[in-house]
Amino acid sequence: MTGTDAKPSDHSAMSRADDTSSGIRADSDAKPFRVLPRVTPENEHFWRGGREGRLTFLRCGDCGYWLHPPSPVCPKCWSRNVVPDAVSGRAVVHTFTVNYQPWIPTFDPPYVVAIVELPEQEGLRLTTNIVGCDPEEVVIGMPVRVRFEHYDDNGYEVWLPLFEPDRTTDSGATGHGSQLR
Amino acid sequence: MSEDRGGPFASMNPARGERKAIISGVGQSQTGRRLYREPLDLTVEAALAAIEDAGLTTAEIDGIATYPGNQDTPPGFSGVGVVEVQDALRLNLNWYAGGLESPGQLGSVITAIAAVATGLCNHVLCFRTVWEASAQGDKNRAAVTMGGGFGGTYRASGFMQWTLPFAAPSAAIWIAMMAARHFHEFGTTREQLAQIALNARRNAQRNPKAIYRDPMTLDDYLNVRMISTPLCLYDCDVPADGSTAVIVSRAEHAEAVDHPVAAVEAVGCAIHGRPSWDQWDDLTTMAMRDAAAMLWNRTDLRPSDVDVAELYDGFSFITLCWLEALGFCGHGEGGPFIEGGTRIALDGEIPLNTHGGQLSAGRLHGYGFLHEACEQLWGRAGERQVVRRGGDPEVAVVGAGGGPLAGALLLTRRR
Numbered sequence: 279m280t281g282t283d284a285k286p287s288d289h290s291a292m293s294r295a296d297d298t299s300s301g302i303r304a305d306s307d308a309k310p311f312r313v314l315p316r317v318t319p320e321n322e323h324f325w326r327g328g329r330e331g332r333l334t335f336l337r338c339g340d341c342g343y344w345l346h347p348p349s350p351v352c353p354k355c356w357s358r359n360v361v362p363d364a365v366s367g368r369a370v371v372h373t374f375t376v377n378y379q380p381w382i383p384t385f386d387p388p389y390v391v392a393i394v395e396l397p398e399q400e401g402l403r404l405t406t407n408i409v410g411c412d413p414e415e416v417v418i419g420m421p422v423r424v425r426f427e428h429y430d431d432n433g434y435e436v437w438l439p440l441f442e443p444d445r446t447t448d449s450g451a452t453g454h455g456s457q458l459r
Numbered sequence: 460m461s462e463d464r465g466g467p468f469a470s471m472n473p474a475r476g477e478r479k480a481i482i483s484g485v486g487q488s489q490t491g492r493r494l495y496r497e498p499l500d501l502t503v504e505a506a507l508a509a510i511e512d513a514g515l516t517t518a519e520i521d522g523i524a525t526y527p528g529n530q531d532t533p534p535g536f537s538g539v540g541v542v543e544v545q546d547a548l549r550l551n552l553n554w555y556a557g558g559l560e561s562p563g564q565l566g567s568v569i570t571a572i573a574a575v576a577t578g579l580c581n582h583v584l585c586f587r588t589v590w591e592a593s594a595q596g597d598k599n600r601a602a603v604t605m606g607g608g609f610g611g612t613y614r615a616s617g618f619m620q621w622t623l624p625f626a627a628p629s630a631a632i633w634i635a636m637m638a639a640r641h642f643h644e645f646g647t648t649r650e651q652l653a654q655i656a657l658n659a660r661r662n663a664q665r666n667p668k669a670i671y672r673d674p675m676t677l678d679d680y681l682n683v684r685m686i687s688t689p690l691c692l693y694d695c696d697v698p699a700d701g702s703t704a705v706i707v708s709r710a711e712h713a714e715a716v717d718h719p720v721a722a723v724e725a726v727g728c729a730i731h732g733r734p735s736w737d738q739w740d741d742l743t744t745m746a747m748r749d750a751a752a753m754l755w756n757r758t759d760l761r762p763s764d765v766d767v768a769e770l771y772d773g774f775s776f777i778t779l780c781w782l783e784a785l786g787f788c789g790h791g792e793g794g795p796f797i798e799g800g801t802r803i804a805l806d807g808e809i810p811l812n813t814h815g816g817q818l819s820a821g822r823l824h825g826y827g828f829l830h831e832a833c834e835q836l837w838g839r840a841g842e843r844q845v846v847r848r849g850g851d852p853e854v855a856v857v858g859a860g861g862g863p864l865a866g867a868l869l870l871t872r873r874r
């Protein structure tokens with residue numbers, strides 16, 4: 279997979295027009311189809327932290343370093359004491375693209391894919407979508423905040439961390455604390 | 460920076476084993492769109508041509524290396540591996556390797572060079588076969604990053620879990636985000652990036668095997684549909700069918716070949732950052748930053764010595780990153796460097812992607828660049844032959860891979 283460059287002409291392969299039985303549907307109004315992540319004990323804190331409205335990463339219990347993607351050892355102090363902890367949910371758009379190519383049927387372009395960086399630690403980033411604004415409004419450096427989108431595929435639940443413009447950036451009082459537990 | 464030759468490579472073994480290896484022959488099958496030929500058939504055609512070009516017989520081939528090995532998915536991405544080729548050609552092997560986890564597509568060639576240099580074998584058949592165009596001609600299948608496609612219960616795992624749920628299944632999107640960051644930090648423009656595609660098309664017009672040979676203008680580029688900003692359709696390479704083979708031999712074999720050979724001056728295969736498309740430390744660079752630094756650390760030649768550059772263009776922005784990484788210009792200076800396209804033209808400072816690259820000649824996935832570098836060094840490039848100092852090129856650099864994948868070769872003409 280990482281060795282491939284899927285091409286614009288590839289999207290025909292992704293047709294799932296005949297797949298109406300999977301039950302992958304948004305739990306409320308019209309959310310687009312999304313491929314869901316395979317939730318494991320290692321990553322469950324991330325994909326299901328949204329149940330409590332918390333954006334959660336592994337964090338070193340000894341030196342405080344945040345880990346992403348999850349890993350069993352802190353790469354800074356080699357402590358194995360890494361435990362889930364919530365961040366504020368605030369972020370800044372590090373880079374983004376407005377995607378116009380219809381890669382995934384029912385997920386209609388244009389939409390914004392972004393890499394956002396979290397204020398808790400330099401380089402703590404994730405790939406996400408910017409929602410809640412027109413694609414043309416998104417700029418690098420823009421403050422955003424997490425907004426979870428809940429998916430329930432016949433009981434298989436995931437909360438995807440999407441981000442929307444943070445129009446309250448000067449309040450400073452957003453989300454949850456990030457103290458060690 | 461008075462002395463940057465050591466840097467992160469200061470503690471490396473000073474041996475330069477790659478110089479015990481040469482590329483003694485190359486071969487390529489029929490190439491094109493939707494040939495509907497079996498991948499093994501294409502591969503055998505390329506392999507036999509390369510073996511003959513190297514002045515060898517199948518009985519003398521005692522090694523095979525290939526990328527990415529035989530895998531069924533994504534469709535058209537492989538379909539033939541070491542086992543099929545060994546058996547079809549009835550080779551007796553002393554060494555072989557095939558796989559995806561290597562420094563880009565040329566990682567397989569670098570591994571073969573290492574095997575020859577350590578004496579594990581004499582002559583390695585290296586190959587890369589794609590049939591993505593045919594695969595995509597079948598409406599039920601295509602080359603997609605998730606391989607098996609979406610089943611009702613398909614769940615993304617590994618790296619793909621961090622991108623697929625966000626409708627980002629393609630390297631087009633991942634590379635687009637890197638390009639956007641480069642544009643943001645350095646003021647790079649679409650008009651500048653266009654020169655990679657325009658240069659490729661100009662060169663493809665001189666390559667009878669290229670897929671796209673119609674003229675392309677800057678207006679064509681600027682007006683074609685967007686894929687993922689800032690990348691448009693012409694920033695993306697074209698899926699193709701074809702197989703490319705090269706023979707890596709012991710240096711002593713050079714005398715037995717009836718044409719010049721390509722001596723391996725240096726290889727670059729380092730990756731010092733996190734092996735990830737979105738966790739990489741500086742998204743205005745890619746793994747070629749480290750591969751290129753390693754390559755220059757292993758030779759006294761400098762970028763100004765290079766006569767021809769064949770640099771991966773799965774997406775145009777990757778080529779710009781290769782130019783910067785290899786030091787043809789500084790980090791962030793790639794846009795102004797290629798502006799107007801004269802520096803990278805066939806008669807420019809550093810002729811680039813002389814066969815049309817994957818953008819116009821077709822996505823032969825890394826190996827096409829190595830094949831072209833040898834053709835240029837050996838004076839066999841026909842209408843597109845680069846002339847330097849009144850003769851054929853003497854030094855070529857080849858770089859393949861994007862994102863966290865990168866492998867590079869510095870080759871010199873021998874004889």
Ligand SMILES: [Zn+2]
Nearest residue numbers: 338341352355
């Ligand atoms: Zn730690």
